[in-house]
Amino acid sequence: MSTPLPPGQRERSDFPRFGLTQFARRFPTQTERIELLLKGEVEQECTVSGEDLASLPRVTRSSDFHCVTTWSRRGLDWSGFAFADFFHHHAMPRARPAAAATLVILRGQDGARTSLPFADLLAPDVLLADRLDGQPLPLAHGAPLRLVAPAHYGYKNVKHLSRIEFWSDARHFRASAFGFMDHPRGRVAEEERGRGLPGPMLRWLYRPLVSSTVAAFQRALDERSRG
Numbered sequence: 159m160s161t162p163l164p165p166g167q168r169e170r171s172d173f174p175r176f177g178l179t180q181f182a183r184r185f186p187t188q189t190e191r192i193e194l195l196l197k198g199e200v201e202q203e204c205t206v207s208g209e210d211l212a213s214l215p216r217v218t219r220s221s222d223f224h225c226v227t228t229w230s231r232r233g234l235d236w237s238g239f240a241f242a243d244f245f246h247h248h249a250m251p252r253a254r255p256a257a258a259a260t261l262v263i264l265r266g267q268d269g270a271r272t273s274l275p276f277a278d279l280l281a282p283d284v285l286l287a288d289r290l291d292g293q294p295l296p297l298a299h300g301a302p303l304r305l306v307a308p309a310h311y312g313y314k315n316v317k318h319l320s321r322i323e324f325w326s327d328a329r330h331f332r333a334s335a336f337g338f339m340d341h342p343r344g345r346v347a348e349e350e351r352g353r354g355l356p357g358p359m360l361r362w363l364y365r366p367l368v369s370s371t372v373a374a375f376q377r378a379l380d381e382r383s384r385g
């Protein structure tokens with residue numbers, strides 16, 4: 159029934175909290191209230207709240223999630239708001255980004271960041287999600303709001319999303335990790351895992367790191383909940 163996984167991916171039955179290990183012990187300070195700062199080449203910096211987003215049609219979509227380190231989790235039910243609706247009804251009228259601002263930087267409360275071409279964010283399956291599998295988005299998966307861009311590797315799906323910047327070039331962007339680890343688009347179907355290195359080569363580099371990374375992120379979460 160199910161379609162084959164994208165090139166180089168292997169299915170997991172769980173959905174681990176994951177990322178660069180430097181972010182395992184960094185947690186968001188605000189998990190209840192949504193506050194999205196819009197800045198960059200805009201006419202007016204502004205903040206979009208959860209109440210603002212609630213004026214948009216709620217969208218629920220099932221999608222598969224593909225981490226660049228080769229693990230995939232199928233069939234997650236995300237719910238939230240289409241990025242395109244957020245852009246047309248809040249970002250455009252209020253912040254008025256420059257027409258030349260075709261690069262978007264997305265930042266999370268933990269300091270994680272990535273960039274995507276603005277045009278990729280307008281795809282109908284790109285959401286600002288505040289719910290997962292029928293529940294409010296848990297801390298592990300990006301509370302209070304995360305980007306969900308299913309055609310792009312996990313690292314483009316910024317958790318604890320707090321800031322969206324519109325720029326005409328990449329001058330203001332510094333990758334979370336080594337530059338080669340952040341492809342400008344990161345499309346899963348094209349195996350755009352990283353910059354300058356072929357995707358299939360990065361599979362072998364990343365795959366051995368998965369289990370220790372999952373363990374580090376779980377340990378940090380356990381320690382935090384023990385207080």
Ligand SMILES: Nc1nc2c(c(=O)[nH]1)N[C@H]1C(S)=C(S)[C@@H](COP(=O)(O)O)O[C@H]1N2
Nearest residue numbers: 174175176177181225266270299312316317
């Ligand atoms: N804020 C933030 N967003 C992030 C990360 C992170 O460490 N911090 N890790 C990225 C990576 S590499 C992946 S694979 C996914 C993992 O999402 P999950 O923890 O919900 O499984 O989140 C992405 N977004």
Ligand SMILES: [Mo]
Nearest residue numbers: 225226312313
């Ligand atoms: Mo990832």
